[in-house]
Amino acid sequence: xxxxxxxxxxxxxxxxVGSPHPLERLPDAELLALxxxxxxxxxxxxxxxxxxxxxxxxxxxxxxxxxxxxxLLTWVKEVxxxxxxxxxxxEVHATRWQRARYALYRKAIEAxxxxxxxxxxEGIDAVPSKELLAAIGDDQEALRYLQxxxxxxxxxxxxxxxxxxxxxxxxxxxxxx
Numbered sequence: 023x024x025x026x027x028x029x030x031x032x033x034x035x036x037x038x039v040g041s042p043h044p045l046e047r048l049p050d051a052e053l054l055a056l057x058x059x060x061x062x063x064x065x066x067x068x069x070x071x072x073x074x075x076x077x078x079x080x081x082x083x084x085x086x087x088x089x090x091x092x093x094l095l096t097w098v099k100e101v102x103x104x105x106x107x108x109x110x111x112x113e114v115h116a117t118r119w120q121r122a123r124y125a126l127y128r129k130a131i132e133a134x135x136x137x138x139x140x141x142x143x144e145g146i147d148a149v150p151s152k153e154l155l156a157a158i159g160d161d162q163e164a165l166r167y168l169q170x171x172x173x174x175x176x177x178x179x180x181x182x183x184x185x186x187x188x189x190x191x192x193x194x195x196x197x198x199x
Contacts, residue, residue, distance in 0.1 A: 053085050053094055060095060068102075076108040083112040084193065093189040112193070120194040124171055130164035133157045134173060135195045138187045148177045148184040 048056070061072045071077065080101055088094035101107065101115050124131055137157040141149055151165075154174065158164045168174045173191050176182030187195065 047089060048091060050082075050085055053088065053091065054081070056091050057081055057094065057098055060098075071107070072102065074108065077102075080108045080112060080115075087112070087193045087195070088189075089192055090189040093192060096190055097193050116194045124173065124194075127161075127164045127167045130158040130161060130168065131173060131194075133159075134168060134187075139195060148186050150184050151182065154185055 061069055064072070081098055084094055084097045084101070088097065097115075100119060101112075104110070104115060104118070106114070120131070134154065134157065137149060137154065141147070154168075155162070155165055158168075169176075169185075172188045174185040175188050177184040177186050
């Protein structure tokens with residue numbers, strides 16, 4: 023029924039799209055203030071743990087990878103709740119997170135991350151589906167896996183011709199420049 027309603031409304035209602043307004047990355051000071059405000063809501067022991075030099079160092083490293091505030095907060099939570107917490111570097115946490123969520127298609131994931139890293143150096147965020155498929159060896163099943171696990175997201179869900187790296191998965195990629 024949902025598919026039928028979607029198809030019906032897609033065909034019946036005109037879709038008006040205004041000018042897109044890309045959101046810029048928040049400055050580091052605002053990102054830190056956002057994390058600090060969130061930490062202020064926690065109990066005193068958690069606040070103490072989150073305000074150590076080790077925690078601040080990891081949070082600052084996470085900031086270099088975060089493209090959205092939600093991604094940063096998600097990663098800080100992931101690290102803070104892990105066994106080693108702030109004792110491990112970001113790369114260790116990111117690798118553990120990747121292994122826990124993306125157990126299959128390791129080569130396709132690595133090829134995808136490499137492709138997006140190359141495109142980022144060119145200032146390109148969205149990759150055409152044909153180019154993404156070529157990078158993963160024209161493996162349609164791997165592309166479905168990348169989408170279903172939300173490593174990549176269609177730039178436009180109505181017309182999925184280009185894909186972007188999901189901001190919440192971006193910490194498994196190399197740090198942003």
